[in-house]
Amino acid sequence: MTFQRLKSHLPWITLLVLVAVVGAVDPTFLRPVNLLGLAGDIVPLFIMALGLTFAIYIGGIDLSAQSMANMITVMASLYLSSLGLWVAPLCIAVGFLLGTVSGYFTTRQFVPSFISTLAVGGVCFSMAQWLSGNRALNMDATQRDALFGWMIGRTGIIPNELFIAVGLLAICLFIERRTTLGRALKAVGAGELAAAASGLNVGRFKILAFAISGALAAVAGLLFSVKLSGGAPTIANGFLLPAIVAVLVGGTPLTGGVGGVLNTAIGTLIVAVIRSSMLYFGIEATQQQMVFGLVLIVAIALTIDRSKLRLVK
Amino acid sequence: MAKRLLTYENAVRWAPLLVLLALMLLFTAINPAFLTERNLARIAIAAAPALMVAVGVTFIIIMGSIDLSMEGSISLTAVLFCFAFVQFGGTLAAGAWLAVPLILLAGAGIGLVNGLVHVRLRIPSFMASLAIGFVCTGAAILVTGGDIVKIDDDVFRALLTWRILGFPLMVYVAALGVVVAWVILSHTRFGRHLYAVGGGEELAHASGVNVGRVRLVGFVLAGLFYAVAAILQVAKLGQAESVTGANFMFLSITSTVVGGVALWGGIGGAWNTLVGVLIVFVINNGMVVIGLPDYVQNGMLGVLVIIAVILSTDRRSISFVK
Amino acid sequence: MYELKGIDKKFGGVHALKHVDFHVKRGEIVGLVGENGAGKSTLMKVIYGAYQPDSGQILMDGKPVRFANPRQAMDQGIGMVFQEQSLIPNLSVMENIFLGNEKQFTRAGLFDWAKMAEAARHQLAKVRLDVDPRAPTSGLSFAQRQLVELAKVLTLEERIEGDLVILLDEPTSVLSEDEVKLLFKLVRELTNRASFIFVSHRMDEVMELSDRIYVMKDGAVVDVVARGQSTVEAIQHTMVGRSIDNEYYRETRQKPFDPKTRLVELDRVSLPGRIKDVSLTLHAGEVLCLVGTEGSGREAIMRTVFGMLSPLSGSVRLKGEPVQRPTPRHAVERGVGYVPRERKVEGIVAGMTIYENMTLSQMGRYATAGVLGTGAERRLARDWIKRMSIKAPSENADCGNLSGGNQQKVVLSKWRSGGSDIMLLDHPTRGLDIGAKQDVYTMVRDMSDDGVGIILAADTLEEAIGLSHTIIVLKDGAVQKTFDCTPGRKPTMYDLLHAML
Incomplete structure (x- = not known):
């Protein structure tokens, strides 16, 4: 019981402990500029994790997020010159649409979400390769700066990405806490059958969750391509694992229903601190994937609600 | 009682084979070069490692679980194999053959860890295996430092270069793998218990089947087959790196499901997987033969897997899916 | 040879078995009857080892035994033929028969299928079933599967030295008359090797087959009847008999409903599965109770009104308007509320x-x-x-x-x-304590006063009779009989049982 009560507070306690430990080892880590920079760097990942939160919150998973972001970097780089600012809504619409497709197959055709999203991810990868001709693309630097430069500059010592992140977080938090959509998603995640027996159109809400996940993955891809001033079919590889880790260590379990986007914000910060602390402790970047894989297992094992799994398959 | 020909079981058994034959006819009609010994050998070589991966995951899917660890698992075992091979003398003629049992053991070990995380920590298999896959890829990056490890041994490369009846040795190794898998699945207690778990886990448990152990052994076997796949892949490429296993996950699961192994467990077998892999590679090859770019592949796999899952789903038995 | 002495079993606050004494003699067929919730299934689970009693003794041949799980009970010769099919559909018949015991058929790790088929044929011959042991189980009819289940349990004959006790849980519920006859003939023949415990809702069958009948009510054995010593009616009275307090169900508050306002009308509705041509009308202020055994279609009818199931044929009208494309959303908008059985x-x-x-x-x-x-x-x-x-x-x-x-x-x-104002109550009092039950009854009357129409599936027959204006008895998915339940003219429980069984 005490652990159960502690559980919901575990994420931020973990975050504070990690920050304190790293700060004790290297006090420069705690300098505001450093911390803000750290937070700014992880924004594309955060946005992807934010989207994933919706899919996981209803008890599903979105494995297409990374391929989606990859494809969007290509699309953004390719169409920036011809579409200008309109490339942003295009990218988001494509993400939303493909998310809807995953959601449709999962809810209406009974394809498990890890397969349907994997399949949509495959389609994204193909499209990215086709659009890019299988090579890296560059954006026109002056056009990028003119149209999207505001995304990546700094205001004082605060990176502009952070404003975007906080803005999106606020919107998602509002959706989650104050709208019928958020309430319905919670009901679906916590008790799908009861939600259906209350007359909710469960299928539509689940499709929407996947669509939001797709749209936010697209935003992440867009921001990433602006940051790197280009795109390629594999440029965002390496995002999926830390994004899933961020959602899960934040306290949204694989079984859904509890947690939420604020938890993901904390989870992403934990990921950021782990990343940079590995540098401080001399763990090379090449080993990060291993560490995150292990963190993932621990996070799932601690958060998953086993009473909801009659059989573990 | 008259025997009904058009039962669900019969459809599952024969539909994929018919699809395969139809595809081969279609591509031959478009371009007769498709049905030449050289082209068929090309398909077989391309398919051999993937076939071993698909056979491995077949064990898992039949018991109603899923394994997404194969990419990391193959990368790691391939890399370790190359290191061990070089370490033990660099040629099969010397002591390098030792690398083979060693790597099979390593593969089985990864499978065991996978199974333990899934069964003992009660984590759904797709997530447990995904995480293990990430760890393995990470480990492969770690041991190679991002470099490529090459093997240059004519004896070992005979797997690719030594041809019998036009097909290289590795094709026969893969074929043997399928036969072994078929024997295990169809003629051993363990194999039948996999079907029992996939068909009704609680019922199997009530009849005294040790479900946890069946699952564990299933993952160990899968890991073993991934290691075989890794060795064949190294034989094919002559080298290994941390991305050697890339793309195998999607490819193998799609092939298995397309061949008629139901994602819900309990239905299908080694032959289905063989036919599924051949369908996927015939389509790939056929697309190249008729002049389509190869990057269409992933998109096609995506479409195929969704169609296959939808067709193999018995809607009456499902309430909801996540 | 098999005996239970003073068995008690509690689940939380519910006293499921109250000091039950029970015994089976060698070669005897013992019937076990009681209403839903009387404790039959709990008792069976204790017998085949799925539950462990809180107190009391299990004796075999006079020696006390304890079963930690069904497997241990099986090793002592106690087998269960399940009501819900427990065969794995994708395995062959012979694999199902020997599941968990296949070791005898392997040679060098590989199966000797011929040997297994031969052994399976031997088992199938015991139940007079002529099917290919290699055929997949999914292709068998319900009746055939029931017999395969029996054959599976009968493998205990070869595995166990001593006597067998075989539990049959509602084995006839899916069988035709001829199949029932065959099964009974088999059971009688097998008594030279095994004793049987026969659980069924069909009273006439229990009377025909059993040497002795245990009657259970509220978790206790209330009567033991030897063959020929009682009638179906007398046993039914013992099963349900208890003095009913009118106030318990708030009967004094039951007022006539408004026959002019029709809230729900089903016209010859058929559903996938077993529901055929069900027609009913629910009026404002009416409590309409659906009565029937498990699987008679009560839940399916409620779900149809709620829009979760679509009728194959026939029409549904809510407040006079036909429902074109049923969905729960639509039903809720028309004022339908659903209180499902699985509350949690x-x-x-x-x-x-x-x-x-x-x-x-x-x-x-x-x-x-x-x-x-x-x-x-x-x-x-x-x-x-x-x-x-x-x-x-x-x-x-x-x-x-x-x-x-x-x-x-x-x-x-x-x-x-x-x-x-259209409420569907599926077992609204299931698992509640007495106080909470009475609260629900009061609410039902309150709702009726407000002009709400209620379709109810009650937990017990008493509850059904006590609460409702109208009772519709369902049997095998069809309306069997309709009773008017105006206070003073209410049918008796065994009127209902008669129509049900």
């Missing part, structure tokens, strides 16, 4: 607060442009917590932490606060 799974969302649960079906009313006005929601919840006297710290309490009765009140509040 379908009734409430555990993990959500009371107010979130209460407004789940009517969020649109508390939102403008999709944004929820939480203040109004909470006011509603506080109001209904008071009206229904729900015991909870506040409207922010997690519904999952409430007691069963209070959860049920939340579910009822959800619909009543939204103005639902």
Whole structure:
């Protein structure tokens, strides 16, 4: 019981402990500029994790997020010159649409979400390769700066990405806490059958969750391509694992229903601190994937609600 | 009682084979070069490692679980194999053959860890295996430092270069793998218990089947087959790196499901997987033969897997899916 | 040879078995009857080892034994033929027969299928079933599967030295008359090797087959009848007999319903599965009770009214208007509320607060442009917590932490606060204590006074008779008989049982 009560507070306690430990080892880590920079760097990942939160919150998973972001970097780089600012809504619409497709197959055709999203991810990868001709693309630097430069500059010592992140977080938090959509998603995640027996159109809400996940993955891809001033079919590889880790260590379990986007914000910060602390402790970047894989297992094992799994398959 | 020909079981058994034959006819009609010994050998070589991966995951899917660890698992075992091979003398003629049992053991070990995380920590298999896959890829990056490890041994490369009846040795190794898998699945207690778990886990448990152990052994076997796949892949490429296993996950699961192994467990077998892999590679090859770019592949796999899952789903038995 | 002495079993506050004495002699066929919830299934689970008794003794040949699980009971010769099919459909018949015991057929790790088929044929011959042991089980008919289950249990003959006790749980429920005859013939033949415990709802069959019959009620054995010593009617009386207090079901508050206002009309509705040509009409202020055995179609009919199931043929009208494309959403908009049997799974969302649960079906009313006005929601919840006297710290309490009765009140509040005037109550008092049950009965009367029409599937026959204006008895998916239940003219329980069985 005490652990159960502690559980919901575990994420931020973990975050504070990690920050304190790293700060004790290297006090420069705690300098505001450093911390803000750290937070700014992880924004594309955060946005992807934010989207994933919706899919996981209803008890599903979105494995297409990374391929989606990859494809969007290509699309953004390719169409920036011809579409200008309109490339942003295009990218988001494509993400939303493909998310809807995953959601449709999962809810209406009974394809498990890890397969349907994997399949949509495959389609994204193909499209990215086709659009890019299988090579890296560059954006026109002056056009990028003119149209999207505001995304990546700094205001004082605060990176502009952070404003975007906080803005999106606020919107998602509002959706989650104050709208019928958020309430319905919670009901679906916590008790799908009861939600259906209350007359909710469960299928539509689940499709929407996947669509939001797709749209936010697209935003992440867009921001990433602006940051790197280009795109390629594999440029965002390496995002999926830390994004899933961020959602899960934040306290949204694989079984859904509890947690939420604020938890993901904390989870992403934990990921950021782990990343940079590995540098401080001399763990090379090449080993990060291993560490995150292990963190993932621990996070799932601690958060998953086993009473909801009659059989573990 | 008259025997009904058009039962669900019969459809599952024969539909994929018919699809395969139809595809081969279609591509031959478009371009007769498709049905030449050289082209068929090309398909077989391309398919051999993937076939071993698909056979491995077949064990898992039949018991109603899923394994997404194969990419990391193959990368790691391939890399370790190359290191061990070089370490033990660099040629099969010397002591390098030792690398083979060693790597099979390593593969089985990864499978065991996978199974333990899934069964003992009660984590759904797709997530447990995904995480293990990430760890393995990470480990492969770690041991190679991002470099490529090459093997240059004519004896070992005979797997690719030594041809019998036009097909290289590795094709026969893969074929043997399928036969072994078929024997295990169809003629051993363990194999039948996999079907029992996939068909009704609680019922199997009530009849005294040790479900946890069946699952564990299933993952160990899968890991073993991934290691075989890794060795064949190294034989094919002559080298290994941390991305050697890339793309195998999607490819193998799609092939298995397309061949008629139901994602819900309990239905299908080694032959289905063989036919599924051949369908996927015939389509790939056929697309190249008729002049389509190869990057269409992933998109096609995506479409195929969704169609296959939808067709193999018995809607009456499902309430909801996540 | 097999004996239970003073067995007690409790689940939380529920006393499921009260000091049960029970014995089976060698080669005897013992019947076990009782209403739903009388304790039959708990007793069976104790016998085949799925439950361990809290106190009392299990004796075999006079020696006390303890079974930690069904497997251990099996090793002592106690086998169970399950009512719900326990065969794995994708395995062959012979594999199912020997599942968990295949070791005898392997040579060098590989199966000797011929040997297994031969052994399976031997088992199948015991139950006179002529099917290919290699055939997949999914291709068999229900009756054939039932016999395969029996054959599976009969493998104990070869495995166990001593005598066998075989439990048959409702084995005839899916069989035709001829198949039942065959099964009975088999059972009688097998008594030279095994004793049987026969559980069934079909009283005439129990009377025909059993040497002795145990009658259970409220967790206790109330009578033991030897063959030929009693009649079906007398046993039914013992099963259900208890003095009924009119006040218990608030019968004095039962008022005539309004026959002019038709809320729900089903016209010759057929559903996939077994429902055929069901017609019924629910009026304002009426409590219409569906009575029938498990699987008679009560739940399916409710789900049809709620729009979760679509009829294959026939029509559904809600408040006079035909339903074209049934969905729960649509039904809710027309004022239908559904209180499902599985309260914790379908009734409430555990993990959500009371107010979130209460407004789940009517969020649109508390939102403008999709944004929820939480203040109004909470006011509603506080109001209904008071009206229904729900015991909870506040409207922010997690519904999952409430007691069963209070959860049920939340579910009822959800619909009543939204103005639902067609209520579907599926076993609304299941698992509740007496006080909470009475609260539900009061609420039923309150709703009737408000002109709400209620379709009810009651937990017991008494409840059905006590609460309803009209009772429709269902059998095998069809309407068998309709009873008028005006106070003073209510049918007796065994009138109902007669129509049911």
